[in-house]
């Protein structure tokens with residue numbers, strides 16, 4: 001679709017009454033997105049699980065036998081567009097389905113995989129969580145050659161991230177919100193805590 005065509009569609013949509021416009025936009029999204037089309041039953045799929053918000057199907061182009069994809073029925077581009085509770089639900093689903101698939105295809109391992117963004121390998125702009133059964137010598141590669149990051153840069157990055165992580169709010173969880181462990185570096189031991197409660201940075205790596 002070129003820019004002129006896009007402009008024409010935008011003008012057409014702008015000319016519609018609000019409700020009609022919303023329906024039309026929804027139609028366009030469904031026609032452009034395979035996962036929306038599956039969610040709206042416009043495209044057939046091997047559906048394993050479905051509720052009001054989520055769906056799990058066998059991937060049509062599987063990385064291995066039993067490759068399952070889990071996605072929200074609403075068109076959500078990236079994982080960070082989901083609310084926390086939905087992220088939690090999707091990972092619980094992935095964990096449960098991973099166990100089922102693991103047994104059913106007699107896998108020897110699983111990868112639970114997210115590609116957030118095109119550069120990370122996301123092929124369609126609709127967030128998907130992959131559950132990929134693994135088998136010995138299956139030829140799949142999830143390996144990388146480590147890059148060298150200067151020790152002081154690593155420490156600086158860790159300090160900044162640790163500071164910012166204090167804003168993470170897990171209160172959406174119904175119960176048993178874990179209290180954040182205080183990280184104590186080796187240079188500044190905290191006498192008051194027992195050795196079992198203290199994680200040094202070395203131990204956390």
Ligand SMILES: [Zn+2]
Pocket residue numbers: 029033034035036037074075076125126
């Ligand atoms: Zn979609």
